[in-house]
Each structure stands twice: as structure tokens, then as C-alpha cells.
Amino acid sequence: SIFLDEICQVDKLRDSYGDMADCCGKADPERNQCFLSFKVHQPDFIPPYQRPAADVICKEYQDERVQLLGNFVYAVARRNPFLHAPAILGLAAEYENALKSCCPESDVGACLDAKVQHVSVIKERAKHIGVKQEHGCRILEKYGERTFQASKLTRMSQKYPKAPFAELVKMVHDVKDVYKECCEGDMVECVDDWSELVTSLCSKQDVFSSKIKPCCELPVVERTKCIVEADFDDKPDNLPSLVEKYVEDKEVCKRYESNHDAFMSEFVYEYSRRHPEFSTQLILRVAKGYETLLDKCCKTDNPAECYGNAVEDLNKHIKETEDLVKTNCELFNTHGEADFLKGLLVRYTKKMPQVSTDTLLEIGKKMTAVGKKCCSLPEEKRMSCSEHYLSIVIEDMCKRQESTPINDQVSQCCNTFYSSKRPCFTAMGVDTKYVPPPFDPMMFNFDEKMCTAPPAEREEGQLKLLVNLIKRKPQMTEEQLKTIAGGFTAMMEKCCKQADVDACLGEE
CATH class of the missing domain: 1.10.246.10 (Serum Albumin; Chain A, Domain 1)
Known part of the structure; x- marks a missing residue:
């Protein structure tokens, strides 16, 4: 105030x-x-950050340290409006560490360039953390505390599988309270409470995880980032199967009905700590499937018989997600980035042809970046990575849909449960209600720029043509598309060699 x-x-x-x-x-x-x-993602009136000359930075750091770091905090904060204060202070600490080690060097610029904490890397990380934190705020605001806490309980149970249930529940509740303050823009309380939370975690590191020990030895402002990025702890040996406790036990309905939320929280905890390879969203889908099954079965005369096939039912969620990650990563790793992007553009233009060509291209590129980031990871980390980042892309799309509705099927997917959105978008088919606009020759404008423009610009132009073609004919089959693509390639090869490119393209 x-x-x-x-x-x-x-x-x-x-x-x-x-x-x-x-x-x-x-x-x-x-x-x-x-x-x-x-708040807007990238204020258009703010120019990109330019790092001052190396000698200027080091002199200013030596003479005016507080002012230099203050300017850095100001520069990062105004370019990243959704970044929480502790993350900005952590990045400033990284920046200072780079200056401390590089300023005594003979070639300061080369040292800063070589540093992991190089400014361009810090800029990228700032954007990355900002997107994740904005996503957390969006979940809290749109889906409420229950979904937010379920999501955090899942992730923290995977990360700290040896921690007792009661400790994790308390930690999740505290994280929710801190997030509320940070999301509401109270940055002083946000910094203060994150600091208290991290101090509390470090005071119980033996209870939570051995992996956070090096983080807890760092200065306060550097701890949070380190703890967030720390590896998952090894899960305890010989954890018993959950079937006995959650399927075969005759008291399941009694325990479920006597304290529904506590029962489901414990199920999420037990399931998550056994499956570090699963995504948060998949575990929430499994939990939702189990909850729906109990709601139905506990009303019957023979609940045990009704939920006897629970394992098979829940395995369907797992198979759908595993198959999707496997198929997409095989496509990406076999055919490469360009073909992967084209495939996404075809699929998503058919799903939502009403979206502008530029926005479809932006969404396609974001999803391709997810493939690039996640498909290079070890197999056990791919699902968690890909569903996490796809959820962010989809949530951003749904936020836009609130002010500019796209179509009925997108609205339906955007209004479903948080964890069910990605499967809903994946399963979405061609929008059968869509009526293509009247033919506009400018959508298919061929000129010599298609031969003379720089490669990146040519590629972009061809992708826009692809999107516009699908918008004209959303029902087009893959075979028809291949035929047209082949004809287009032949036309470009022929015409780009001619003296009068425009005349050739017009004739073709």
C-alpha cells in the first residue's frame, strides 16, 4: 500500500x-x-540491455559497487516484470561473482564471455525463471490453492522422497503462502519469507535431502536458486507396492470418506516418491483418475470389486503420456528441428485455424524449443521436462483465449482440469466448424524475395505459406500436402535459376 x-x-x-x-x-x-x-512480458519501450565496456564495468564495480549492482537489479527487473525479487537478487549475486573473478584478469571481456554467468546467459535464465514463476502464479490464481498445493506436493515428494509426509505437507503450505505474497507483488515480504523458508529447509536438510547440503553453505541470496536446481534425492530402497494399501485394503473407502483431502494428499505423496521419472501433470492425472474411481465405487454395494481394476485403469494415463514423449522425441531426433516444426504447424493449424499465422508460428517455435530442450535429456527426465514446458505454452495460449476466443474445442480444453489440458490439446482434431475465409491472393504472394532473401527469412516465409495453405484446406491429407510440397520445391529450384524470377513464379 x-x-x-x-x-x-x-x-x-x-x-x-x-x-x-x-x-x-x-x-x-x-x-x-x-x-x-x-504487467507485460517485454515492454516495447525498453531497449535490449547492452553490457558496458569491460574496463568501465570493473572501474564502476571498484568505485561504485552499490550503484552498479542497483543498476543491474533495475535493468533486470524492468525487463522481466514477472520475475520474483529473490530470483533477481540471486542473478545479481551471480553477476557480482563473475565480476569478482574476471576484473583482476588481463582480458576482462574474454573472461566474462567465457563465464557460465556471462550476461547473455543471465538474461536467458531471467526470462526462463520469470516464465516459470508467472506460470506458478497463474496456477494459484486460476485453479486455486488445492491444485497449486497438489502440484507442489507432487514435485517435492519426487525431489525429497525420504522426507516424512508431515514435513512435506507443512513445506508445501509454506511455499503456497510465500507464492501468494510474491504473486501479489509484495516483493519485500516475498524476499523475507523465501529467506525464512530456505533457512528452515536448510535447518532440516538431514530430513529432506543430502543433495541440498552444498546449497545451504552458500550466502542467503544464492541458496534459493541452488536448492530449486538441485537434483532429486535417491528414493528409499524397498518401498512397498501401493496396491496393497490403496486397492486391496478393505478399509480404502472408509479411510477415503473419513478424510478425503488427507487421504488423497498421502496418495499423491506415496505415488510421487516412487516415480521421479513421471511428470507432475501425469501424477495429478493418475490421482484424479483414482479419486474419480473411488467416488464412483464407494457408493456401490461391492466397492472392492468395482475398483479392483484400478491399476489397469490408471496405467492408461501412463501409457498415453509415455507413448507421446517417445513418438515425439523419435520424430525430433530422427527428422530434425525443421521437419518437427512443420509437423507441429500442420497439426495445430488444423486444430485452431482461426489463430493468426504469426501466432501459430510463435506457438510452433515454442513447442519445437521444448522438443529441442527435452529430447536431448536422459530418457527418465524427458517426460517431466516436456509436460512441464508444454503446460506453460498451453496455459499462455489459454490466457490469450480468455480475451480472444479461438473456437469451441480450444475453449473446452482450456476450461478442463489443469493436469488434463495437454492430453486434451493432443487429442483435439480438425475444427470441423471452421469455414475458410474467401481466397486472398496476398496469402500466397510469390516474388523473387523467396529466392534472394537470407535463409532464415526464406524459411520463415515458407512456413507462413504452409500455415496459410492449411487454413485454406484444413481437411487436407498428408499425401496431398506432400504432393504440393514437392511441386513447390520443384518450382523454387526452377525459378530461382531464371533471370526473371517473378515472371517464372507467376507462370508456375
Whole structure:
């Protein structure tokens, strides 16, 4: 409130920020929510960060350390509006560590370039962490505390499989409280409470995980990032099968009905700590499937018989996800990035042809980046990686859909459970209600730029042509597409060799 009161006293607030000034007419907490709603991913009036010359940086670090680091925090924060304060301070610590080790060197610039903490890497990491933290806030805001806590309990049970259930439940509750403050923009409390949470975790590192010991020896601002990125602990040996406790036990319905949430939380904990290779979303789907089964079976005369096939039923979720990851990674690793992107563009243009060509290209590139990042990992890490990042892409798409509806099937998928969205989008077929717009020759404008433009621009132009072609004929089969692609390639090979490229393209 104090910060917002000060902002609202600024004389020319409307000149700089337009409609945001209207927020000052509201009372808290609506005023705060109003200000938060004006956050944008990449403010277009802020130029890209340019690193000063090496000698200038080092002199400023030596003479004006506080000012230099303050400017760094300012530069990162205004370019990454969704990044939480502890992450920004952690990046500033990384930046300072790079300067400390490089400034005494003879070639400071080369040292900074070679450093893992090189500024461009820090910029990328800032974007990456910002997207993840915004996604966490979105889950908390849109799906509520129960889904957020289930998601965190899943992940933390995988990461700390030796920790007792009660300790993890308390930690998850604390994480939720801290996230609420960070997401609401209270950055002072956000820093303070994260610091307390990490200190508490480090005070019980023997209970949680041996993997966080090196992190807990770091300065406070560097601990959080280290702990978040630490490896999963090894799961305990000889964990018993869950079938006996959750399927064969005659008291299952009694335990489920007497304390529904506690029962399901313990199931998520037990299942997650046994399956570090599964994605959070898959485990939540399995838990939802089990919960739905118990809701149905516990009302029957013979519940045990009703849920006797629980394992087979739940394995369907697992097989769908495993098959999808396997198929897509085989496609990516066999055919490469370019063909993978084309395949995605064909599929997603058919699913939602109403979306603009540029946005479809943006979505396709983001999904291809997921393939590139995740399919290079060891097999046991691929599912978790790919579903996590795909969920972020899909959630962003659904957020846009709220203000600009796409079609009925996208609306249906966006309104389903958080964990079910990705399978819903995967299973989505061609939009049969879509009526292609009247033919516009400009959508298929062939000129000599298609031969003379730089390779990246040519590739982009061809991808847009592909999307526009599918928009015209969403029912087109793969064979028809191959025939057209072959004809297009032959035309380009022929015409790009001619003196009058435009005439050749027009004739063809």
C-alpha cells in the first residue's frame, strides 16, 4: 500500500502509463490487482540491455559497487516484470561473482564471455525463471490453492522422497503462502519469507535431502536458486507396492470418506516418491483418475470389486503420456528441428485455424524449443521436462483465449482440469466448424524475395505459406500436402535459376 500510495502521488502518471493511472481510483486490494494486470512480458519501450565496456564495468564495480549492482537489479527487473525479487537478487549475486573473478584478469571481456554467468546467459535464465514463476502464479490464481498445493506436493515428494509426509505437507503450505505474497507483488515480504523458508529447509536438510547440503553453505541470496536446481534425492530402497494399501485394503473407502483431502494428499505423496521419472501433470492425472474411481465405487454395494481394476485403469494415463514423449522425441531426433516444426504447424493449424499465422508460428517455435530442450535429456527426465514446458505454452495460449476466443474445442480444453489440458490439446482434431475465409491472393504472394532473401527469412516465409495453405484446406491429407510440397520445391529450384524470377513464379 505504501508503494502504491507513492506511485499514485506522481503528477504525470497518466502521461507515462495511460490507463494504468485509473487504478489509483480503486481501493486495495482491487488497486493492487489493477496495477498487476498491466504487467507485460517485454515492454516495447525498453531497449535490449547492452553490457558496458569491460574496463568501465570493473572501474564502476571498484568505485561504485552499490550503484552498479542497483543498476543491474533495475535493468533486470524492468525487463522481466514477472520475475520474483529473490530470483533477481540471486542473478545479481551471480553477476557480482563473475565480476569478482574476471576484473583482476588481463582480458576482462574474454573472461566474462567465457563465464557460465556471462550476461547473455543471465538474461536467458531471467526470462526462463520469470516464465516459470508467472506460470506458478497463474496456477494459484486460476485453479486455486488445492491444485497449486497438489502440484507442489507432487514435485517435492519426487525431489525429497525420504522426507516424512508431515514435513512435506507443512513445506508445501509454506511455499503456497510465500507464492501468494510474491504473486501479489509484495516483493519485500516475498524476499523475507523465501529467506525464512530456505533457512528452515536448510535447518532440516538431514530430513529432506543430502543433495541440498552444498546449497545451504552458500550466502542467503544464492541458496534459493541452488536448492530449486538441485537434483532429486535417491528414493528409499524397498518401498512397498501401493496396491496393497490403496486397492486391496478393505478399509480404502472408509479411510477415503473419513478424510478425503488427507487421504488423497498421502496418495499423491506415496505415488510421487516412487516415480521421479513421471511428470507432475501425469501424477495429478493418475490421482484424479483414482479419486474419480473411488467416488464412483464407494457408493456401490461391492466397492472392492468395482475398483479392483484400478491399476489397469490408471496405467492408461501412463501409457498415453509415455507413448507421446517417445513418438515425439523419435520424430525430433530422427527428422530434425525443421521437419518437427512443420509437423507441429500442420497439426495445430488444423486444430485452431482461426489463430493468426504469426501466432501459430510463435506457438510452433515454442513447442519445437521444448522438443529441442527435452529430447536431448536422459530418457527418465524427458517426460517431466516436456509436460512441464508444454503446460506453460498451453496455459499462455489459454490466457490469450480468455480475451480472444479461438473456437469451441480450444475453449473446452482450456476450461478442463489443469493436469488434463495437454492430453486434451493432443487429442483435439480438425475444427470441423471452421469455414475458410474467401481466397486472398496476398496469402500466397510469390516474388523473387523467396529466392534472394537470407535463409532464415526464406524459411520463415515458407512456413507462413504452409500455415496459410492449411487454413485454406484444413481437411487436407498428408499425401496431398506432400504432393504440393514437392511441386513447390520443384518450382523454387526452377525459378530461382531464371533471370526473371517473378515472371517464372507467376507462370508456375
